[in-house]
Amino acid sequence: MATRRRIVTEAKLLLIGIPVTIWTLLPIYHLFLFSISSKDEAFAGKLWPDHPTLRNFSIVFHEQHYFLNHFWRQFGNSLVIACAVGVLTLAIAAFAAFAISRLRTRGGRFILNCALFTYFIPAAFLAVPMYKAMGGYGLLNTQWALILAMVTIAAPYAIWVLKQASDKLPYELDEAARIDGASPLQLFRLVYLPLMAPSLVAVGTYALLLAWNEYLYAFLLLSRDEDITLPVALGHFLSADDSPWELLMTTGLIYALPPAAIYYAFKRYMVAGLTSGAVKS
Amino acid sequence: MASVSFNGVEKAFGATKVIHGISFDIRDGEFMVLVGPSGCGKSTLLRMLAGLEEITSGTIAIDGRIVNDVDSKDRDIAMVFQSYALYPHMSVRDNMGFSLRLRRADKREIETRVARAAQILNLEPYLDRYPRELSGGQRQRVAMGRAIVRDPKVFLFDEPLSNLDAKLRVQMRSEIKALHQRLRTTTVYVTHDQIEAMTMADRIVVMHDGVIEQIGTPLELYDHPDNLFVAQFIGSPAMNVVQGTLRRTNGTAHVLTPDGIQWPVASSGAADGQPVTYGVRPDHLELAGSGERGVPGEIVVVEPTGSETELVVKVGAAQLVVEAHGRATLRPGDKVTFAVNPANVHLFDQKSGQRLTA
Numbered sequence: 307m308a309t310r311r312r313i314v315t316e317a318k319l320l321l322i323g324i325p326v327t328i329w330t331l332l333p334i335y336h337l338f339l340f341s342i343s344s345k346d347e348a349f350a351g352k353l354w355p356d357h358p359t360l361r362n363f364s365i366v367f368h369e370q371h372y373f374l375n376h377f378w379r380q381f382g383n384s385l386v387i388a389c390a391v392g393v394l395t396l397a398i399a400a401f402a403a404f405a406i407s408r409l410r411t412r413g414g415r416f417i418l419n420c421a422l423f424t425y426f427i428p429a430a431f432l433a434v435p436m437y438k439a440m441g442g443y444g445l446l447n448t449q450w451a452l453i454l455a456m457v458t459i460a461a462p463y464a465i466w467v468l469k470q471a472s473d474k475l476p477y478e479l480d481e482a483a484r485i486d487g488a489s490p491l492q493l494f495r496l497v498y499l500p501l502m503a504p505s506l507v508a509v510g511t512y513a514l515l516l517a518w519n520e521y522l523y524a525f526l527l528l529s530r531d532e533d534i535t536l537p538v539a540l541g542h543f544l545s546a547d548d549s550p551w552e553l554l555m556t557t558g559l560i561y562a563l564p565p566a567a568i569y570y571a572f573k574r575y576m577v578a579g580l581t582s583g584a585v586k587s
Numbered sequence: 588m589a590s591v592s593f594n595g596v597e598k599a600f601g602a603t604k605v606i607h608g609i610s611f612d613i614r615d616g617e618f619m620v621l622v623g624p625s626g627c628g629k630s631t632l633l634r635m636l637a638g639l640e641e642i643t644s645g646t647i648a649i650d651g652r653i654v655n656d657v658d659s660k661d662r663d664i665a666m667v668f669q670s671y672a673l674y675p676h677m678s679v680r681d682n683m684g685f686s687l688r689l690r691r692a693d694k695r696e697i698e699t700r701v702a703r704a705a706q707i708l709n710l711e712p713y714l715d716r717y718p719r720e721l722s723g724g725q726r727q728r729v730a731m732g733r734a735i736v737r738d739p740k741v742f743l744f745d746e747p748l749s750n751l752d753a754k755l756r757v758q759m760r761s762e763i764k765a766l767h768q769r770l771r772t773t774t775v776y777v778t779h780d781q782i783e784a785m786t787m788a789d790r791i792v793v794m795h796d797g798v799i800e801q802i803g804t805p806l807e808l809y810d811h812p813d814n815l816f817v818a819q820f821i822g823s824p825a826m827n828v829v830q831g832t833l834r835r836t837n838g839t840a841h842v843l844t845p846d847g848i849q850w851p852v853a854s855s856g857a858a859d860g861q862p863v864t865y866g867v868r869p870d871h872l873e874l875a876g877s878g879e880r881g882v883p884g885e886i887v888v889v890e891p892t893g894s895e896t897e898l899v900v901k902v903g904a905a906q907l908v909v910e911a912h913g914r915a916t917l918r919p920g921d922k923v924t925f926a927v928n929p930a931n932v933h934l935f936d937q938k939s940g941q942r943l944t945a
Contacts, residue, residue, distance in 0.1 A: 478672035481639050486686035486733070487660035496685075500676040 340555030392514030403468035421462035471505035589650035589740035596645035623794035665734035815940035846903030853929040871931035
């Protein structure tokens, strides 16, 4: 009986699991299929091309197409901007959360509430004001424009998350460190940051991927072909009457790889439990 | 090593005053215990000494220097927290050496001092472990080790044993005491457990509602409590008390309770007819043979602990605890008589709770 019940349960799970898996993987498979097909074969509707080829990748990597003239430059732009946004957001949010949660700075709660309030305003609403502001600062068409805009969007949430995580660290640790002779900066560097590492990695990854995936702001703030990021460049493919779909898909596949790699690399840092043993729980 | 003095220290959180002008001195090398029920302000007082709480008014001095405006790190104190507060990302070695590292001490110096502390506390096999890999008692010892590598002027302990189980608590109690006897560093120790206070202290400060009730050696507090609060707080089982009126008849005195029982007292400063609280400790009530004069009672509960037997006895309207040495052959329902030595009786004013002097 017991075995039979188990089989029924597993069958049910499979019945849900298989469609969900197919649903998720089909577009990715589609992407992959296009990237290894020649232009003629791409639309043939086959599950596997008759003559799979890596030519598309070669074209992308050697920038041998009108839309791909600046592929590496644009890939680099995306990378630099995403990393800068990750690092800056992390620095701002870590200092803010430390000051609000651990140093208990006066007015901290107010700042935190303001940060939360910004979430009532959709990012798209701010696109035009942001464009005007960046124009005012003379930053349009520079990477700083996009970096600052993305940090502005990512920071409030990052501060909020880090503040919540900071509150979970036992306050006695700070007191012990103060008595041991730590200045606030030493406390931050030697006690706070190491204990916050899992949350910092999670928040940094969030900001980095937010910037990596951003289209609207990148499209607005950057316009020269040499300055734009990869998602905007991908958008340009669609402006032609006869879009090179197989190259669009190939570039898209390459574009999707770094986030996957980042998730995989940082997965193990995102485990909790680093604070176990600090205080009696 | 250093002396510590509190002078008119007050603490208020907003409009709520929690410490009402406390003054006392701790001598160089003394083991001073602050004891009292939770909320009495003992931890707040310790945290003010540590520099973790602002002092609302009054002064605290360490070794003659007023430290009100001195940072914790410059007070040359070390503190052991109830929760241990070990740095979870550092090994035992790094936890113990952290304060020296912050002071930019020489690497070899740190190594030597950590090794010495580890040896004193039997922590040598655990130096490379992390706090999460240690038992409660070992973590407690690391917390103490972190304090002693500093060789500070004053050790502060904030309920350090509350998180340990009963057996370990007794063991750590004697370890802390032995450590103090070895290092002779001035120590301020906060606890709510009067047994810890009695067994460890050179002197005890009994606190209640933000004021000091009494300061004295453990036995002074036990034998001559200044007031009813101290009388009932110190000693286990707690002192028996009954309410009555003092009566004097031709040279002898007794306390008469409303249920008509006469309790013997020595000559007392109290006036005839004065309402008093009559107190006697469980170990000062002695079972008398039948027919002897004394206070009559009836056994309610018999609790043998091995070496002693605790009896709960109904006397008139009151229930008293009696500590009988050895093993009693009594059963519930037995009628007994006690002899009360008037010299061991404590009388307190019913209104103020203050001790009435003989």
